[in-house]
Amino acid sequence: MKFEIQQEELQKALDIIANVVPTKTPMPLLTCILMETAGGKLKLSATNLDISITTATDKVEVKDDGRAAIPAGKLVPFVRSLRPGKVTLAQKGKDILVTCGKTRLTEKTMEVDKYPALKGVVEKDGLEVDARILIDMINDTAYAVSRDESRPALMGILWEIRPDQLTLVATDAHRLARSERAMDWKFTGEKNLIVDTAGLRQLSRIVSAMETEDGEEPQVTLFITENQLSFRAGETVLQVRLLEGPFPDYKAVIPGDNDKNVIADKADFAQAIRRVAITADRMTSQVRLGIEAGRMELSARSTEGSQSEDEIPVSYDGAALEIGFNFTYLQDILKNIRTEQVAISLRDPQCAALIKPVDEKGEDAGVLCLLMPLRLSGD
Template sequence: MKIRVNRLALSETLSLVGSVVPSRTPKPVLRGVLMYTQGDTLRLYGTDLELSIDAGLSQVEIERQGRVLLDADRLVGIVREGGDEVLDFDVAGDACTIVGSDSRYKVYTLDIEQYPIVVPASKAGGLSVSLKDMREAARQVVFAAAKESSRYAINGVLFELKGKRLGLVATDGRRLARRRVNGTVSEGCQLAAQRVIVPTKALALVERLGEDGEELSMDLSGNQIVISCGDVAICSNLVEGTFPKYEDIIPSDYQRRLELDTLAFSSAIKRAALLTTDQAKGIKISITSDKMVLSSRAPEAGDAEVTMPISAGCQPLDIGFNPQYLLEALRVVQAPRIQLELGEADRPAIIKAEPDFLYLVMPINLG
């Protein structure tokens, strides 16, 4: 293989593909990035055997077709640190020469014959959604997924397609986030037939894809989900297991409904939590007919109290929350106002925001 490639374009694509390459693995060959030519395009491929990504770039001149497997960390360093507009790659035998205007590297290649290429059985195309909507949806639910395994498969994000609406749901058992997006469903779409659980790492890649005006396509291929956008394809194993029946725990009978300014509510929570400690992490929200008081108390730190006016008419209530769980939800809300729904002190709170975001958080006992 012999090519000349735009360094900045290569660096951007390499950053995306390199993010799935494991830094520690018993298989040294997995630390590599595969570079190969396809027509007039240079493509980069990386995998950790559970998640793979294949991305192309067109800012390249190809003199000789071919492929090469290079250590990802070394390649990233060479491409990132150079100040050249273009880099020349020339593969001969077991070495690849990389030449810039004032630099030259001879890098030994990895054994390409031992490299596992995970190829899906079919390309994505069953469901198409706006990339902008999907990026936002991923950001609004991924944070709520469990970081550790449990008897339920909640260390991923549930995908459930109902009609033309895709629901993304994540929970860690203490809070739950759900966002729905509209899409276009093709005939034979496998996503329409079942609920699946997608790893959070795959969704994190979605946030780094393309431009907001583009469309994203996805569908199932065996036990994998294939996500495509532009010249990038992501293939990920699904999380095995059962996602809990979350619909049963979302209350629909609450009478206390407060419409709040998103930034003002977030600021009040932050200020009320300033005197919390590791031993006293919670804040109390006290509702009266015309105001909300957010407070915290820690024996070794002191007391804090912040007051917010609310619409008149709510029944009184004292309820405790972990402030971090509230702030993490408000941080991903794009709408200027949210609706806070409350039941009794031992029942979860609900935060709703446009477009079609729902967040449920369990209260805590402040003692």
């Protein structure tokens, strides 16, 4: 195998797939990037067996067809360190030589024939969606996934695919995030999938590297198979494993009778939380919200005796209420809301709160966040 390519083009391709390569694994070959040249194209692949990415470019001058499994640990940082210019990769026996001007790296390759076979995607009945919308929906929900390996289904995001709508849901049992969007795609029936969150996070990296010649929003095509969800974005294909369920009946925990509705400026709310959280108890991370007509008082108290208070104006004309929340969870929600205002729907100090983004027209953006309260300290 031998080819010449511009440093910028090679780095872009490596950046798309490099994050999938595991640093610690009982299978050393998985620490490699598979490079293949054929038909005037360069194809790069990487996998950790749960997530696989393949990308290709024709902005390359192929001298000799071939394939090699190259350890990513030195190749990727070496290419990133190079100045812009022509890079030559040439395989000589078990070595790969990477040359750019007078700079050169020699690295041992591994047995390419033993590299895990990557299943190709059967590109049939694909569902096309605006890539930016999909990335927004993933970001709307991914922060709420569980890290509890004893509940693997909660480590993924639920996809509810319908003929005219896509809904993504994530929960860790303390909080829940749901994002809904209307879809205009050719899909019949109903499909529920639990998709590995780590794989979905790779999609953002892929979309960021995409280019559209006419300036239009990039498109992603989804392909559903029995045990994986695949995405094609230009010359890149991402394959993500599906997780086994069941996923909890999330609709049953969303309250329908919260009657106390508060509208707050997101930036004011977030800044006040950050200030009072300085004295929050380290074990509970509790921040107390005292809400009454036109104002919200935030406070926190540590076990050492320090305490802090802040106050922000809000739109509210109901009965006074005090409720406690984990400030980290509140911050996560606000970080992932893109509107300037948020609506907080409450009932009492023991019931879940619903938090939604509110746009300029006073309408929510199809995003709902549920947060369980904490028992108020001293109660």
